[in-house]
Structure formats: structure tokens, C-alpha cells
Amino acid sequence: MTAAKILVVDDELELERLIKLRLRKNIRANEFQLLFASNGQDALKKLQSETKIDMVVTDINMPDMDGLTLLSKLQDIDQNIKAVVVSAYSDLKNIRTAMNLGAFDFLTKPIDFDDLEITIKKTLNFVQQTRETLSQLQDMQAQLIQSEKMSAIGQLVASVAHEINNPVGFIASNIDFASEYIQDMLRLLNLYQQHFPNPGQEIESTLKEIELDYLVSDLPQVISSMKTGTERIINLSKSLRNFSRGDTAHSxxxxxxxxxxxxxxxxxxxxxxxxxxxxxxxxxxxxxxxxxxxxxxxxxxxxxxxxxxxxxxxxxxxxxxxxxxxxxxxxxxxxxxxxxxxxxxxxxxxxxxxxxxxxxxxxxxxxxxxxxxxxxxxxxxxxxxxxxxxxxxxxxxxxxxxxxxxxxxxxxxxxxxxxxxxxxxxxxxxxxxxxxx
Ligand SMILES: Nc1ncnc2c1ncn2[C@@H]1O[C@H](COP(=O)(O)OP(=O)(O)OP(=O)(O)O)[C@@H](O)[C@H]1O
Ligand SMILES: [Mg+2]
Structure with a gap:
């Protein structure tokens, strides 16, 4: 457990010794870590140099910078930090001003140390809950942004895969027929060549022009590379669908x-x-x-x-x-x-x-x-x-x-x-x- 950091701001130096004495059990149990400042200026410096102070307990009347001025600056340093002000019971005007400046609670002088401990615990509890809620909200916001981003990619990929799938299916299923038809035609051509060895000038010059022998020997290669290409597109579309597969409720x-x-x-x-x-x-x-x-x-x-x-x-x-x-x-x-x-x-x-x-x-x-x-x-x-x-x-x-x-x-x-x-x-x-x- 990490100790909650509490900054006590008071120009009465004797208070430091008293508070340490009265809260010594909490300090020993590593519940609280106490820091002290003698006025508002000093407190601001500590707030800026120390990492994550959880709460401030501050007097109102102090030299250099009073507690009310300190309160008005706290929000600029950390919006989650909570302050408890300490003032004389009769000083109702200042207490009201402090509450209007965002103080979380107040204690009256002379300090009742049991009340101080209860107030500190109550304030820390609130700070802790606020932090947890904020962090949950940030998590949820981040998840929303990311899932939005991912579902956009997923949808795009799925729709591209779908669009590719149908036309590539036509090609794949027709290549085998085309190959068979071509073989039949070549067989027929062969028969023509056997039965009519002298087809005449025009046919002979066309045969030369199209380089029939080369065409016949290259054709299986052409068909096979068309098949390979089609298989690749089919695999690609499978992979795309695989990537974008929607999540099931169960693993x-x-x-x-x-x-x-x-x-x-x-x-x-x-x-x-x-x-x-x-x-x-x-x-x-x-x-x-x-x-x-x-x-x-x-x-x-x-x-x-x-x-x-x-x-x-x-x-x-x-x-x-x-x-x-x-x-x-x-x-x-x-x-x-x-x-x-x-x-x-x-x-x-x-x-x-x-x-x-x-x-x-x-x-x-x-x-x-x-x-x-x-x-x-x-x-x-x-x-x-x-x-x-x-x-x-x-x-x-x-x-x-x-x-x-x-x-x-x-x-x-x-x-x-x-x-x-x-x-x-x-x-x-x-x-x-x-x-x-
Ligand atoms: N392989 C890496 N090499 C070097 N730095 C990296 C590497 N991976 C992550 N980082 C660092 O970690 C940071 C956080 O990464 P993260 O993926 O969470 O966010 P991002 O890439 O900046 O933004 P996005 O939300 O778009 O992914 C990066 O900005 C980068 O500085
Ligand atoms: Mg990244």
C-alpha cells in the first residue's frame, strides 16, 4: 500500500509536532505521509515539486500567502486535489469564502484530533473514489475510440473481402471450363490439320502469323498462371475475412x-x-x-x-x-x-x-x-x-x-x-x- 500524501499548511510550527504525534499510528502503518509548509507560498512550491499530493489541510490566516489565496490556486495545479481549511469557529465569513472557493470541508480551532483523523480519512476516500472513477472513464473513452477505429478497419476489410469474393469465384469456377473447351478446340484443330494438310494460302499465312505451334505449347502455362493468380486472390480474401472476423461472445x-x-x-x-x-x-x-x-x-x-x-x-x-x-x-x-x-x-x-x-x-x-x-x-x-x-x-x-x-x-x-x-x-x-x- 502506498501512503496517501497530505500537505499540512500552518504557520504555527508547534502544530507539526502535535499532528505527527497524534497521527503517529497512521504514519507508522504507512497510511499517511505528512508534509508541512509554513504558508501558502511554501505550500505551492511543495505542491509543484512533490509528486501527487492527495490532500491539503490549510490554515486561513498566514503571512506571505493566506489559505484562501492558496485555495484559489489549487485547481490550477491538480483538479483532483481536495483541501480542508482550519479556522476559528467564529470566523464564519472566511469559512464560507473557503467553501465557495472549492474547499472540501473545514475544521475549527483548537483542532480536535479525532475529528481531524476522521476528516482526513473521509477526504482521502473521496479523492480515491474520484481518481478511480476518472481512470475508469478514461479507460472507457480510450476503448471506445480504439474499438471505433478497429471496427472501421474491420468493416472496410470485411466489405473489400466480400466484394472480391464473388467475382473471383466466377473466374475460379470458369477457368477449368475454359481450359477444357480450349483443349477440345485444339484437338479439333489437330484433326483438321490431319485431314486437310493443304488448307490453302490464306489459312497457312494466318497459321504463321499467329505462331500456332508456340501458342499451343504456351497455352497450358497461361492457364496455370491464371489459376495460381486466382488462388492467391482467394487466399487473400480468406485472410481478409479471417482478420476481420467478428468477435464471438465466447472464446x-x-x-x-x-x-x-x-x-x-x-x-x-x-x-x-x-x-x-x-x-x-x-x-x-x-x-x-x-x-x-x-x-x-x-x-x-x-x-x-x-x-x-x-x-x-x-x-x-x-x-x-x-x-x-x-x-x-x-x-x-x-x-x-x-x-x-x-x-x-x-x-x-x-x-x-x-x-x-x-x-x-x-x-x-x-x-x-x-x-x-x-x-x-x-x-x-x-x-x-x-x-x-x-x-x-x-x-x-x-x-x-x-x-x-x-x-x-x-x-x-x-x-x-x-x-x-x-x-x-x-x-x-x-x-x-x-x-x-
Ligand atoms: N516498436 C517500437 N519502437 C519504438 N517505439 C515504440 C515502439 N512501439 C511503441 N513505441 C512507443 O510507444 C508509444 C506508444 O505506442 P502506442 O501504440 O500505444 O501509441 P501510438 O502508436 O503512439 O498511437 P496509436 O494509438 O495510433 O497506436 C509510441 O508513440 C512510441 O513512442
Ligand atoms: Mg501504435
């Missing part, structure tokens, strides 16, 4: 590699070489994995967020490196998968050789709205949502290892069965402890 057994592959397909256009951007090589080191009981649409979001971030990091590097350097050290994203020896957990590692992160950035990557990207390019939600999907929805673990100029690795660990998540732990705890997140 389903899913082939993780299919999820990763369909995600890579969605991002294919960003992996290919573009103007001023070399191509990014995907190195797949797939192990044999069991089917994983999960919510595939959500897991695909996680893969999409992590791989898209890796591409962004490589694009960033691109601004700084010469072609020579890039040739020597080509851009890669390595995706490794492995199953634990008992097959109860699977691990997916996605590693790039991009710019990496400073320790300060690495510390914050999973925080909501944390982004180092310019406005319009990043919202700072991708990893926060991904962690939520992996850890809260699937009972897994999402961690990150990164250092500046050393690239970045994200590790996703998932239980094979959703029922395992409560009883067993990821096998990779040792690695996780060492990367400290």
Missing part, C-alpha cells in the same frame, strides 16, 4: 499463425519498398503451436498495433539513415512463436531493429494516451488497449524489452485455455522480471 480455438499472417497481409502495403522507404523484411520463426482458445478479432488488433508500431519505428529510422547504412543493416521485423513444454502457454515475440526507446519512453508505453508521434499520427492508445486485451481479456501477459538504438521486442504470452488463466502463470516470468514491466 474460440484459433490458429495464432493465421491471425499473424492475416495481419501482415493488411499491413503489406507498408512493408513493401516505397518512395524513399526501403522494404521491411518479415522473418517468421514459427514453432508448432496448439490452437489457442481466444477472441481472434481482438488478438488480431494486438498484432496489428504492435507490427504497425514496429513499422513506424523503422520509418523513423529511415529519416536518419543513409541508403548505404540501410543496405548494410536491412530493416527487419522478426516474429517468433513458441509453446511451453507442457503446451499450456504460447509465446509470440515481435521484434524490430528500429530506433528503440529511451528508458523514460519504455516506462510509459503502456500508459493511456502516451505517444511520441505527431498529432494525427498517433493517439497513444494502441499498446494500452493491447495490454488490456492480452492481460484482462485473455489472462496473458504483454511486456516490452527495448533500449535506444537496440530495437524493440514485444512479448505476448497467452494461456492455451481460457480456464488456465486463473490457475497457472506464464512460463516466461524470469524474462518478464528482468524487463521490469
Amino acid at each position: 474460440v480455438a484459433f490458429n495464432i499463425h493465421e491471425g499473424i499472417d492475416s495481419t501482415l497481409l493488411i499491413l503489406q502495403y507498408r512493408l513493401k519498398a516505397r518512395k524513399n522507404c526501403p522494404s521491411i523484411e518479415i522473418i517468421k520463426e514459427y514453432a508448432s503451436l496448439p490452437l489457442v482458445d481466444c477472441y481472434p478479432g481482438q488478438l488480431n488488433q494486438v498484432f496489428l498495433n504492435i507490427v504497425a508500431n514496429a513499422i513506424d519505428a523503422l520509418d523513423d529510422l529511415n529519416q536518419e539513415c543513409s541508403w548505404e547504412e540501410i543496405k548494410r543493416n536491412p530493416y527487419t521485423i522478426t516474429i517468433q512463436t513458441e509453446a511451453s513444454t507442457d503446451n499450456d502457454w504460447v509465446t509470440i515475440r515481435i521484434k524490430d531493429n528500429g530506433s528503440g526507446m529511451s528508458p523514460e519512453v519504455r516506462e510509459q508505453v503502456f500508459d493511456y494516451l502516451f505517444t511520441t508521434k505527431p498529432v494525427g499520427k498517433g493517439t497513444g492508445l494502441g499498446l494500452a488497449i493491447s495490454r488490456q486485451i492480452v492481460e484482462e481479456k485473455h489472462g496473458g501477459k504483454l511486456t516490452c524489452i527495448s533500449a535506444l538504438n537496440q530495437g524493440t521486442e514485444f512479448i505476448i504470452e497467452l494461456p492455451r485455455q481460457q480456464s488456465y488463466k486463473e490457475v497457472s502463470k506464464p512460463k516466461c516470468d524470469r524474462v518478464l522480471a528482468s524487463c521490469g514491466s
